[in-house]
Amino acid sequence: MFENVISIKDFGKDDIEFILREAENMEPVASGERPSSVLTGKILGMMFYEPSTRTRLSFETAMKRLGGSVVGFADTGATSAAKGESLTDTAMMLAGYSDAIVIRHNLEGAARYISDIVDVPVINAGDGAGQHPTQTLLDLYTMKRFFGKIESLNVALVGDLKYGRTVHSLAYALAVFGVKMSFVSPPELRMPDSVIHDLEGSGVEVTETERLDDVIDDVDVLYVTRIQKERFPDPEEYSRIRGAYHIDRDMVAGRDLIVMHPLPRIDEISPEVDSLPQAMYFRQAFYGVPVRMALLKMLIRERSDSPE
Amino acid sequence: MFENVISIKDFGKDDIEFILREAENMEPVASGERPSSVLTGKILGMMFYEPSTRTRLSFETAMKRLGGSVVGFADTGATSAAKGESLTDTAMMLAGYSDAIVIRHNLEGAARYISDIVDVPVINAGDGAGQHPTQTLLDLYTMKRFFGKIESLNVALVGDLKYGRTVHSLAYALAVFGVKMSFVSPPELRMPDSVIHDLEGSGVEVTETERLDDVIDDVDVLYVTRIQKERFPDPEEYSRIRGAYHIDRDMVAGRDLIVMHPLPRIDEISPEVDSLPQAMYFRQAFYGVPVRMALLKMLIRERSDSPE
Amino acid sequence: MFENVISIKDFGKDDIEFILREAENMEPVASGERPSSVLTGKILGMMFYEPSTRTRLSFETAMKRLGGSVVGFADTGATSAAKGESLTDTAMMLAGYSDAIVIRHNLEGAARYISDIVDVPVINAGDGAGQHPTQTLLDLYTMKRFFGKIESLNVALVGDLKYGRTVHSLAYALAVFGVKMSFVSPPELRMPDSVIHDLEGSGVEVTETERLDDVIDDVDVLYVTRIQKERFPDPEEYSRIRGAYHIDRDMVAGRDLIVMHPLPRIDEISPEVDSLPQAMYFRQAFYGVPVRMALLKMLIRERSDSPE
Structure with a gap:
């Protein structure tokens, strides 16, 4: 094959x-x-x-x-x-x-x-x-396994969308399934225009925002990535941004979505989320x-x- | 179980x-x-x-x-x-x-x-x-395997009895079997009072001494541990103490006892002891x-x- | 056995x-x-x-x-x-x-x-x-496997013949099979006299030369070894010698011989040799x-x- x-x-x-x-x-x-x-x-x-x-x-x-x-x-x-x-x-x-x-x-x-x-x-x-590619396949498998199918999902990619090879590959693969995507990041770490252009060319619907609040009511999957300190010359700017994309219990509890992360995480997701049924990242690793x-x-x- | x-x-x-x-x-x-x-x-x-x-x-x-x-x-x-x-x-x-x-x-x-x-x-x-705990179990197994039973033994723990987790765990486990114990160490490295108190509370007989000579005629097991140089501010004091608890061939040959050590040893036991039937530490590792x-x-x- | x-x-x-x-x-x-x-x-x-x-x-x-x-x-x-x-x-x-x-x-x-x-x-x-010894055995196996037998071969050992344990062991083993050997090296890195003396004592024919050209028409096996930079105080001398014993495509293509090397190589053999049927070093590693x-x-x- x-x-x-x-x-x-x-x-x-x-x-x-x-x-x-x-x-x-x-x-x-x-x-x-x-x-x-x-x-x-x-x-x-x-x-x-x-x-x-x-x-x-x-x-x-x-x-x-x-x-x-x-x-x-x-x-x-x-x-x-x-x-x-x-x-x-x-x-x-x-x-x-x-x-x-x-x-x-x-x-x-x-x-x-x-x-x-x-x-x-x-x-x-x-x-x-x-x-x-094997990371992308296990990400897709996690969605398929939980939701039964990938096609109709609404997936938010959150965090550093500029440098992460994981989110670029995942976005291309989700496009193959016609998945609706939201890109949630600080302006400094936006998904590259070339990737967005490719995705739109393949006919999928993508939206961009800086605010998690704009998308959290609509998404099935929050795919969270690490924002690396080294990307920010100013430590205060880093702190501010890290806070804005931090996932905590209140943001997730009771919602009809799953939280994924390629791991290792540092502090993008609060440990109190781990025990919620929405937390899928350890299962995803398995x-x-x-x-x-x-x-x-x-x-x-x-x-x-x-x-x- | x-x-x-x-x-x-x-x-x-x-x-x-x-x-x-x-x-x-x-x-x-x-x-x-x-x-x-x-x-x-x-x-x-x-x-x-x-x-x-x-x-x-x-x-x-x-x-x-x-x-x-x-x-x-x-x-x-x-x-x-x-x-x-x-x-x-x-x-x-x-x-x-x-x-x-x-x-x-x-x-x-x-x-x-x-x-x-x-x-x-x-x-x-x-x-x-x-x-x-698995070290303690293999220590017990070594005694059981050689003597057939643990209960009636007389065991001397020798060397650094203050800092070694190995000897503390072993002492508690030997107490479960009612084993008679001698603690042989320099005053600086005595078995902690809390451990001795616990052991005596469980009804076993323990004695303390600084001198190996006091116990060597009576013991079935010499359990030797490493005395670490870092414990002594004064190198001469370290040398003196190391010498006092060094096990050599003359001390062991012909006696009705076994020598155990959790390994690695540095120089607590002379290599000339290795070929004696009393030397049990390599078997113990196995x-x-x-x-x-x-x-x-x-x-x-x-x-x-x-x-x- | x-x-x-x-x-x-x-x-x-x-x-x-x-x-x-x-x-x-x-x-x-x-x-x-x-x-x-x-x-x-x-x-x-x-x-x-x-x-x-x-x-x-x-x-x-x-x-x-x-x-x-x-x-x-x-x-x-x-x-x-x-x-x-x-x-x-x-x-x-x-x-x-x-x-x-x-x-x-x-x-x-x-x-x-x-x-x-x-x-x-x-x-x-x-x-x-x-x-x-296991390197020597796999070297012999490589020759046996390619030529069917070792006895009648003509083997050139090339490069650093002074310090390499590999070539010394191999030379002794080839002597057991009565193999004709040439030693090709710069004067600084000659095969030690003691080894040559032993080999001649066992009745095999050995020749020494500084020039690959002297032997390349006659040999079945070019056994190349690494010349280490550290052996030469003068970097220019090292460069000159390295060049003189470098194996390239023209030297090998079309000839009825195999090129062996214990690996890792640095630049003793040009990568363009790798695709020639004479290149036997990866097979040798296997x-x-x-x-x-x-x-x-x-x-x-x-x-x-x-x-x-």
Whole structure:
């Protein structure tokens, strides 16, 4: 069906729906309820040039729950990369030891570059300002799983919409489903015009606002992202803005919506929200496991089933 | 039977005896003689906020010998904790990926706090000055395994009895078995009065001395701990004291006792003791595996056997 | 057959040929084509006191492809070694948790020292300026696999022949097969006289030259090694020498030879060589897996098959 997972833009609506259905079948294995030996004897190679907890551990969990194993590195300290080995050489080596590669790299395009070189499937786990397609798939899965379908939703993306690769990819994917979107951010962190232009070109309805209050009565999903201190030269301006986009219990309790966040959060969402039924971010993190299991199974098993 | 392993004080004599019997059944699996698939498909989540070799690797070994897998982190360098993620959020994430969590943390109470939040079993692998219950269980197992029973033993705890969480927990557990104890330490590093008071209140016989010679003819177990240089402002005083509690071959050879140590040792026990039959500390380290296997099997399998 | 793998000098020609045959049987498992449960339930203990990517990951891959697991450390940051624990104590602990130990250490002799202490098999994965026998075995396997036999080959060792433990071990092993060798290096980095003397004593033909051109028409194998900048006080001298031993496309294309390299390379071989059929270094890295599988199977399984 597909050989690599590099950018969410490579996937059509049918592809995405197929992956989400497969992920749902995986849930009993993902939760440890049902053992699986689908990938017994198979090895996932991990190349993490940037630190990651959630993405890395959920890929590891996905592989191990399927009976497979993992080799590779979580940072570059104890590796040949520290001796000056090229990305190409490291990838060629790891491809020799594994049945698929997951790569996180600080440079945009690194994953696609590697996928052109090695003869095993490659999954992009985040390449700098570029793509993070498995995050987008688990975000979509979370919405699908809760609401039953994605098409008719009304989704607000909140916070830093300028720098976050997560919200850009998610916006493109939601557009494929015709989802109505609101972009809620301070002026300094607006969704880039190029993204808005693309989305409008694809026929979806998008609105922009600085105020959460403008949209909160209408949305099904509040997708909250981190606003990084480093974006603001003036600490007071940062404090003011952080406060304006902070999600607390009063804002959410009793409303017919879910709160999502790619995590880690710092203080965008008050901990008192965690116990509300609207809080979906920990469940969302767990959903990374069945989604990544579906991808690993498709990429690795289908490949080994096909004639040499 | 129990849902978490947080403090040895949560376990009665019957609980402890049950765990030690289960551990003995685990020995052929722990040594690699007999494979096991008791925990196939299950995942242990490791949260090690402080470095550890023995505890961490023996938990990993225990889980893998039972057919299970491990995910998590051995230090916080390559994790979201480095980005400022809270302990709660990290634990919620890892609980979504695993069937049980093992945590080592520098703050007392961290393990119990986590066990109240997540919906998987939690095992405390050391929380600051607090508890390290699996160490205590393997210490008890070592005595039980060598002498057949714990009740009638005479145990000397030697070295730094003031700061070591290991010796405090062990003393409380030995009291449950009515064991006669001697505390051998320099005055600066005496067993805290509060502990002695508790022990005497439970009816066991304890004696205190500064001199090993006073007790060595009577004890079955010399449990030696590390005296840390940092405790002494004066290096000469440190040297003098270190010498007074140093265990060498002459002190031990031919006597009817065993020498235990939680390891790592620096120079509390002379390497020439290692080859004596009295030296039990490497065997003791190995016993961490069957004891932790017994706990993992009880916590994870019984949970998944029970109705949802 | 043998209990440890410490130095290639411990292996006779028959031993080596047996290992290479076993490695060939392992290839379908090494490539993930065929699952194996030969070492299910078994654990390999890894003690890496120096960073390594290829050696460490290929041992891990080998163990996991055979159904086994790995515990240990990839660097000493998060371990008791950082607290001052002795090599002996760390090895005794890990031997208690595992069925075989792989050690890389900065001190020559460390692996043999450990093998005398612990009661599980020990594999040397590089001990300082000493030995790296599994590298030598995979080098030999690469030649055997490509040419069908090793005996009649003509092998040029190129680059830094003075400091590289890899080329010294390889030269001794090639001598066992009566291989004709050329040593191509700058005068500063000549093969040590002691090695040449030993080789000539064993009856093999060796020649020395500074110029690649002198040998390139006659050799079957160009075995290229890294020339380290640190060896040259004068950066210009380093540049000149690096250039003289640089392998590019024109030098190799169309010739009846293979190019090998233990990797990581920096710039000894031009990337444009990678796509030529002569480029064997990535294949060579992969061959580390079947060779190490053969060793692990022999050391661990034969041990557990034998009566206690």
